[in-house]
Amino acid sequence: MSFFVAPLFIRGLFLMALLGGLGAFCLPLALAGDIKPGAATSATAPQAEQNSLNATLAWADITRLSTPVSGVVASIAVHAGQVVAPGSVLLRLERAPFADRLAVMSAERSGLVRAAAEAKRDAERTQQLYDRTVASQSERQEALIKQEQAQAQLSASKARVDLRQWELARSELVAPFAARILSVDTAVGESVSSELNAPVLLRIARADAVNAEAMVSPNVAAGLHLGQSLSVVVNQTTVQGRVVALVSPEAASGHSARDEQGLGVRYRLVVQVKPEAGWIAGVPARIDLP
Numbered sequence: 001m002s003f004f005v006a007p008l009f010i011r012g013l014f015l016m017a018l019l020g021g022l023g024a025f026c027l028p029l030a031l032a033g034d035i036k037p038g039a040a041t042s043a044t045a046p047q048a049e050q051n052s053l054n055a056t057l058a059w060a061d062i063t064r065l066s067t068p069v070s071g072v073v074a075s076i077a078v079h080a081g082q083v084v085a086p087g088s089v090l091l092r093l094e095r096a097p098f099a100d101r102l103a104v105m106s107a108e109r110s111g112l113v114r115a116a117a118e119a120k121r122d123a124e125r126t127q128q129l130y131d132r133t134v135a136s137q138s139e140r141q142e143a144l145i146k147q148e149q150a151q152a153q154l155s156a157s158k159a160r161v162d163l164r165q166w167e168l169a170r171s172e173l174v175a176p177f178a179a180r181i182l183s184v185d186t187a188v189g190e191s192v193s194s195e196l197n198a199p200v201l202l203r204i205a206r207a208d209a210v211n212a213e214a215m216v217s218p219n220v221a222a223g224l225h226l227g228q229s230l231s232v233v234v235n236q237t238t239v240q241g242r243v244v245a246l247v248s249p250e251a252a253s254g255h256s257a258r259d260e261q262g263l264g265v266r267y268r269l270v271v272q273v274k275p276e277a278g279w280i281a282g283v284p285a286r287i288d289l290p
Helices: 002-033 096-131 137-170 218-222
Strands: 052-059 063-065 071-076 089-093 172-174 179-184 202-206 210-216 229-234 237-247 267-273 284-288
Touching: 052 229, 052 267, 089 202, 096 137, 210 284, 218 267, 229 267
Parallel strands: none
Antiparallel strands: 052 210, 052 284, 063 202, 071 089, 089 172, 179 202, 210 267, 229 237, 229 284, 237 267
């Protein structure tokens, strides 16, 4: 028994020593394999921000137009992609209903003008009779009340005429500024109801300005301010623009609060410039930082 036990014991010690040596050799290799490129520099300070930003042109001051009055679309004077001057007529509703309502109110006002004038004369005659003690105090008060009522009705009628004139003027949709027509969202013959939720009939943007938009880090955003002048480069053409918006991540509706690489919170920088020929939404641009 001792003859077999001793060799087994010695062989066991030899195997344990051999395995222990391999483990000591493999451990540094395993630890070395866990070290990833760049891990040694993770504790170092972040690299300085770049001097320029990749940006994209976007339409400036996109505006959704509708009419504040209800009616039927009679004509559309523009097409998508067209550029128009301020005050240009974009769309008209059928004019006849508005003109007829205005005519009714104008006729009513004319009648009330005469009625108010007659009530005034009657009040003056009654006052004269009262002064001569011919008319009583109650008759004088009654004449004055009728005069005030006639004047109130005339004032209300004038207000209704003004309202009808305003509605007639608003039956035409005009450009509030030099505009590019982005879309026409209605058609001739379509009924427009503005009582609950007025539908969007046209979408426009400024024709004399475009925005260059880019996502920036908080460090860059902290060094910018509204009205600041920045250079925008498109197709090797450089123009000066000004910062018109620096949207915080919480308010950037429709824009990701993080950049495409997932490097952290980003602010949306908007620089407005006067466009050159061919500068339309979607064109790549570059914003040079100071």
